[in-house]
Amino acid sequence: MADGAFVTPAHVLEHLSAAQAKASPGGAPHNLYEELWHTDFWQRLILSVIHGEPVSFPEHAAEGWPKDNETLTEGAWEGLVSRFLLDLEAAAAVAGSEDLERIAGDKTVREHLESVAGHNAYHFGRMVLLRQLLGLWPPPSGGDTW
Numbered sequence: 362m363a364d365g366a367f368v369t370p371a372h373v374l375e376h377l378s379a380a381q382a383k384a385s386p387g388g389a390p391h392n393l394y395e396e397l398w399h400t401d402f403w404q405r406l407i408l409s410v411i412h413g414e415p416v417s418f419p420e421h422a423a424e425g426w427p428k429d430n431e432t433l434t435e436g437a438w439e440g441l442v443s444r445f446l447l448d449l450e451a452a453a454a455v456a457g458s459e460d461l462e463r464i465a466g467d468k469t470v471r472e473h474l475e476s477v478a479g480h481n482a483y484h485f486g487r488m489v490l491l492r493q494l495l496g497l498w499p500p501p502s503g504g505d506t507w
Contacts, residue, residue: 370481371399371446376500381439381461383430386494391426393491397429400484401445407473408448411455417474452477 382394391399403424409416419425450475450496461471468476492498 365427367482367485368483368489370449372440372500372502374446375502377438377442377492377497379433381434381495382438383433385413386491389491391487391491392430392459393488393495394430394433394441395427396484396488396491397441397445398430399425400481401441401448403480404445404448404452404477407477408452408455409494411459411470411473412419413465445461449481458503 373419377393379394382397389471404415406418455470456474459470461469461474463470465473489498492500
């Protein structure tokens with residue numbers, strides 16, 4: 362469940378349905394689905410940069426967020442969670458196997474991975490807060506309430 366000071370992303374995402382992921386607590390700018398979609402978008406993009414694949418960075422911040430969450434299905438939500446967690450494992454594998462000082466795009470692999478880690482931590486903190494606001498924290502499997 363926890364790895365040091367952080368709750369693992371898998372634990373933050375467990376026991377959530379698509380309907381819960383789409384729920385918006387009053388005043389929150391994004392819901393759980395939008396937060397995960399955004400985090401997945403950037404994690405995948407940076408992994409592509411690290412692997413030397415061609416990438417198009419968004420011109421505007423809004424392009425890094427989903428356009429429509431009304432049509433989110435259970436299967437699409439589960440697929441997004443699975444894809445994010447697999448890519449997170451891929452990022453960890455890069456950290457353990459790559460030359461971290463190799464230049465990829467405009468930064469070193471290390472700098473890219475640090476950016477992904479910081480960005481993920483920020484948005485997963487928001488996801489825990491959203492779960493708290495929705496009365497969905499801690500997950501049924503347990504965990505700390507803070």
